[in-house]
Amino acid sequence: MLADMIQRLFERSLGDAAQSEAREGKWLPALWAEVEEMGLPLALLSEEQGGFGLAPADQGEALRLLGHLAVPLPVAETMAANRLLAEAGLPLAEGAAGLARADDLTLADGRLSGTVHRVAWGENLDCLALAVGNTLYHVPRSGWTLTEPGTALNFHPRPSLAIDWVVDASAPLPHDPLAEGATVRAFQIAGALEAALDLTLEHTATRVQFGKPLQKNQVVQHELAKLAGELACATAAADLAAEALARGDLRGVAAGSLRAREAAGNGASIATQMHGAIGFTREHPLHLFTTSLWTWRDEFGGQVFWATLLGRAAMAAGEEGYWPMVTEL
Amino acid sequence: MSAIPFPAPPADSDEVLALRGEFRAFLDKHLGHRSPRQRSDNWYGFSRDFSRAMGQAGYLGMTWPKQYGGHERSAFERYVVVEESLAYGAPVGAHWIADRQSGPSIIKFGTDEQKETILPGIAAGKLAFGIGMSEPDSGSDLAATRTKAVRDGDVYRVTGTKVWTSFAHEADYVILFCRTSGTPADRHQGTSQLLVNLKDTPGLTIKPIIDLAGQHHFNEMHFEDAAVPAKNLLGAEGDGWNQVMSELAFERSGPERFLSSIELMYQLLEALRGREDDAALAMIGRLTAQLAVLRRLSRSVAAMLQAKENAGLQAAIVKDVGAVWEQTLPDFARQLVDAEPDPRTAAAYAGVLANIVHNAPSWSLRGGTREILRGIIARGLGTR
Numbered sequence: 112m113l114a115d116m117i118q119r120l121f122e123r124s125l126g127d128a129a130q131s132e133a134r135e136g137k138w139l140p141a142l143w144a145e146v147e148e149m150g151l152p153l154a155l156l157s158e159e160q161g162g163f164g165l166a167p168a169d170q171g172e173a174l175r176l177l178g179h180l181a182v183p184l185p186v187a188e189t190m191a192a193n194r195l196l197a198e199a200g201l202p203l204a205e206g207a208a209g210l211a212r213a214d215d216l217t218l219a220d221g222r223l224s225g226t227v228h229r230v231a232w233g234e235n236l237d238c239l240a241l242a243v244g245n246t247l248y249h250v251p252r253s254g255w256t257l258t259e260p261g262t263a264l265n266f267h268p269r270p271s272l273a274i275d276w277v278v279d280a281s282a283p284l285p286h287d288p289l290a291e292g293a294t295v296r297a298f299q300i301a302g303a304l305e306a307a308l309d310l311t312l313e314h315t316a317t318r319v320q321f322g323k324p325l326q327k328n329q330v331v332q333h334e335l336a337k338l339a340g341e342l343a344c345a346t347a348a349a350d351l352a353a354e355a356l357a358r359g360d361l362r363g364v365a366a367g368s369l370r371a372r373e374a375a376g377n378g379a380s381i382a383t384q385m386h387g388a389i390g391f392t393r394e395h396p397l398h399l400f401t402t403s404l405w406t407w408r409d410e411f412g413g414q415v416f417w418a419t420l421l422g423r424a425a426m427a428a429g430e431e432g433y434w435p436m437v438t439e440l
Numbered sequence: 441m442s443a444i445p446f447p448a449p450p451a452d453s454d455e456v457l458a459l460r461g462e463f464r465a466f467l468d469k470h471l472g473h474r475s476p477r478q479r480s481d482n483w484y485g486f487s488r489d490f491s492r493a494m495g496q497a498g499y500l501g502m503t504w505p506k507q508y509g510g511h512e513r514s515a516f517e518r519y520v521v522v523e524e525s526l527a528y529g530a531p532v533g534a535h536w537i538a539d540r541q542s543g544p545s546i547i548k549f550g551t552d553e554q555k556e557t558i559l560p561g562i563a564a565g566k567l568a569f570g571i572g573m574s575e576p577d578s579g580s581d582l583a584a585t586r587t588k589a590v591r592d593g594d595v596y597r598v599t600g601t602k603v604w605t606s607f608a609h610e611a612d613y614v615i616l617f618c619r620t621s622g623t624p625a626d627r628h629q630g631t632s633q634l635l636v637n638l639k640d641t642p643g644l645t646i647k648p649i650i651d652l653a654g655q656h657h658f659n660e661m662h663f664e665d666a667a668v669p670a671k672n673l674l675g676a677e678g679d680g681w682n683q684v685m686s687e688l689a690f691e692r693s694g695p696e697r698f699l700s701s702i703e704l705m706y707q708l709l710e711a712l713r714g715r716e717d718d719a720a721l722a723m724i725g726r727l728t729a730q731l732a733v734l735r736r737l738s739r740s741v742a743a744m745l746q747a748k749e750n751a752g753l754q755a756a757i758v759k760d761v762g763a764v765w766e767q768t769l770p771d772f773a774r775q776l777v778d779a780e781p782d783p784r785t786a787a788a789y790a791g792v793l794a795n796i797v798h799n800a801p802s803w804s805l806r807g808g809t810r811e812i813l814r815g816i817i818a819r820g821l822g823t824r
């Protein structure tokens with residue numbers, strides 16, 4: 112149901128023109144208004160929290176769709192930030208929101224200050240769900256100014272924010288925003304990879320070389336099979352991360368997030384190769400997905416951060432404990 | 441939307457969790473004394489004693505009807521036993537093939553008499569099976585089979601050669617894929633399956649084929665006018681192709697398709713201990729993430745089997761992606777720890793690494809090669 116609504120909304124209101132404005136770093140206020148009207152920012156909340164009370168599978172599907180449609184707005188981030196704020200009992204966002212962790216911020220005389228690096232659409236947010244140590248803050252837009260501009264590989268803005276704010280909304284941290292963000296990104300990656308596979312199947316069926324569709328060549332078929340394998344892994348990885356997040360198991364979040372990050376790179380390169388030169392242009396939609404895959408795989412804690420976390424857990428488990436640990440993930 | 445769907449596996453029930461604990465204790469009791477090198481043999485290990493103990497404890501034929509010695513448990517309970525066996529490096533050779541594919545084929549296609557005489561023996565861990573598919577001129581192209589079985593009164597007279605038959609020298613039966621009419625040019629038509637008693641078939645000779653590591657696990661089976669009782673026909677004469685495809689689906693659907701080198705992972709952790717820098721930790725983390733996700737996909741296949749859905753395509757993906765994991769593990773290990781692998785050493789890491797390097801090439805061949813699997817997946821995507 113929600114999936115159908117999301118699909119219809121963006122198919123109707125998100126066209127090439129909007130995508131290229133977003134690539135110039137321009138905010139899309141009309142589209143955001145539609146997102147709010149549909150209630151998407153609250154989609155991950157339970158009914159008691161004022162949300163949709165969606166089953167985990169439906170939450171996952173909604174998040175995957177945001178990737179599948181290459182939505183150039185921080186919808187997924189806002190959904191995740193609101194879930195975090197709701198769980199902490201803090202006020203929800205009244206517009207778009209970001210989520211971040213920044214442990215080197217300083218708190219003195221009730222004033223929080225320091226820099227939060229590379230926040231998606233930082234200029235256009237209503238608030239930030241910000242973790243410092245074990246505390247979550249609801250930092251309103253008036254609490255920061257932009258310092259350095261930043262740009263993601265899909266050309267969406269990632270400015271750094273100078274926080275200078277007298278704390279008036281904080282609570283114990285319910286769970287880590289990096290884990291929340293990494294999980295959401297895993298779903299978006301799975302969605303974008305599915306779009307990449309769709310496009311690659313279509314392209315290799317219609318593009319004729321040597322008198323036959325590309326797809327009739329066995330090497331091409333085998334690359335498609337590998338791409339389908341990466342997609343299967345990314346989809347399972349996102350679900351695995353989400354289940355681990357719900358249990359508060361960072362090792363499982365790491366496992367799911369890492370495999371999705373890896374699939375993003377592997378899948379994007381197969382899809383691009385199978386498209387030939389057209390896949391390397393802005394004329395063909397594939398780039399919306401490949402550039403987003405390359406963006407998302409390095410956000411909310413990098414590959415090294417999550418891989419060392421899981422690697423440390425594996426070393427601690429050792430010869431005897433390794434397999435039992437794997438069965439818990 | 442082109443994704444090949446993998447249903448989310450259910451969380452482990454209390455029964456499944458209890459079974460996992462029980463079965464780990466069973467493995468410790470029976471196999472606790474084995475060395476890492478022995479454990480790394482994985483399914484090349486063949487132990488009648490261990491298989492009988494598995495049967496006695498109710499760990500074989502788990503999903504089969506009680507009437508045939510089975511235990512009517514769920515696909516997930518069987519999954520636990522299968523994955524824990526492999527993760528432990530248990531010597532599963534004397535029951536593996538029978539429990540995974542021969543028994544299920546007999547349940548699906550066999551006569552009442554075949555079911556009654558054979559299935560209880562498999563469930564008790566007393567009857568071992570082999571797979572009689574490949575031939576010198578028929579590998580990936582199974583429909584090119586030449587082995588001929590000609591009906592002669594109440595026997596079939598079988599002539600031809602099968603190769604790579606794992607455990608033919610130890611097992612009690614093979615299910616033989618052969619041609620009961622026509623010629624290899626007829627392809628799928630005219631093929632059948634026969635239950636061949638390996639201990640009692642005059643005219644059958646079994647010769648070892650030694651693999652590159654010097655091991656004897658597979659064989660050549662030569663049939664020279666060998667008489668196989670006609671009542672040993674499995675299923676319908678002429679229906680061999682459908683039946684053998686179904687047998688392959690059983691063969692490919694298990695979780696063993698990524699755990700073959702798991703002992704190396706355990707030994708790698710120990711070999712790294714004390715010198716693990718961030719790069720090493722990150723590599724271990726990445727490998728662990730890949731493994732965890734493979735396991736989830738594999739449990740999805742179990743969920744599909746439990747729901748009686750056709751999981752052929754999903755199983756092909758798990759086997760394809762899984763074989764890459766188990767096969768490339770030694771290369772990652774070699775980037776982290778220097779050791780000259782030695783097949784005869786008692787040192788855990790160097791010995792296990794040697795065994796894994798020797799055996800890894802086979803994992804993308806047996807049970808359908810990587811190329812054949814990718815062809816199956818591509819067909820599932822609608823390209824062929």
Ligand SMILES: Cc1cc2nc3c(=O)[nH]c(=O)nc-3n(C[C@H](O)[C@H](O)[C@H](O)COP(=O)(O)OP(=O)(O)OC[C@H]3O[C@@H](n4cnc5c(N)ncnc54)[C@H](O)[C@@H]3O)c2cc1C
Binds near residue numbers: 606607805809810
């Ligand atoms: C350890 C081990 C145990 C085995 N145990 C058994 C057993 O118990 N019983 C049994 O019956 N068999 C067994 N086999 C045999 C196994 O099933 C075959 O090796 C496999 O089916 C491939 O056949 P082949 O070796 O003849 O290779 P071929 O079919 O000749 O293939 C050689 C290469 O060509 C590729 N190739 C072939 N056809 C195509 C195509 N159309 N397109 C693209 N590439 C292609 C293959 O992928 C492979 O890379 C075992 C094999 C091994 C390694």
